[in-house]
Amino acid sequence: MTSTEPAGAGRAAPRPTRQRRAVARVMTTFADFRSAQEIHELLEQQGDPVGLATVYRTLQLMADHDEVDVLRSEDGEAIYRRCSDTHHHHLVCRSCGATVEVEGPAVERWTSAIAGDHGFTDVSHTLEIFGTCPACRS
Amino acid sequence: MTSTEPAGAGRAAPRPTRQRRAVARVMTTFADFRSAQEIHELLEQQGDPVGLATVYRTLQLMADHDEVDVLRSEDGEAIYRRCSDTHHHHLVCRSCGATVEVEGPAVERWTSAIAGDHGFTDVSHTLEIFGTCPACRS
DNA sequence: CACTCAACTGAGAATCATTGTCAAAACCGG
């Protein structure tokens, strides 16, 4: 047993590979939600290609670490976006995809209260608001 | 043009076929969310088989008419459930899938207000609350 | 530096939900 891990339960720290850095970097270059496929293409165009499977794996990893928000577009495709580290929700333009991060203590309180009323514990929630943004109101 | 429709814009009324009735009926037999595939199997077991494609088509139709709620399971699969005809949200048990319909004028107001503040129109929203129900709190 | 080994990668195959196709069947009003 030549392990160098601290004695406890050992989850190996992920390696900072070129591919992972590349994905992390492109995620900082746009502000709206993009699909894994689009991110894969972006990387290719930027001359820093990463295999599609790796893009998927990396995005999942980042999502697990709360480094990106994941949500499902209306047709079920998973889409990703970098996000601030505080809990928040999104106001998304149905037409152009523009996104605004919003927060509201009131909603947070309401969801906890409702769940509590019904005896639910370990409560979490998802909330997305869709609409047409001013720019698209041609 | 031999149409018998009233002169205006004509969207033909859907026919109440055996298949559509069968789907509508089976939707009343359970209270939680089920995938189209599961619903298709249920129908088969109940000796009232409906083609998978038709199940999908019918569920979409019912969703368009707000006769069923649609939401996406975590892996992107569309799942369906009969629901009351008023706008509401769901409190879902992560462990056993038990569902409670909840409403809250406060949230409705909040989402409209937020969207309005940012100049968004045609606003809609999705909100799901997840937790562990009392029964599963073994 | 050369070595070792698990973590990591990527090309392509495999999955799997969902949608498209289209000829045959069911309906409906007349």
Place this chain on the structure above:
DNA sequence: CCGGTTTTGACAATGATTCTCAGTTGAGTG
């Protein structure tokens, strides 16, 4: 019963995501 329309269902096609697995890479070691 007739003609036109809608609906159905078996099957193919699509498309995102996951799996496979052999080859690569990186970090720690002596």
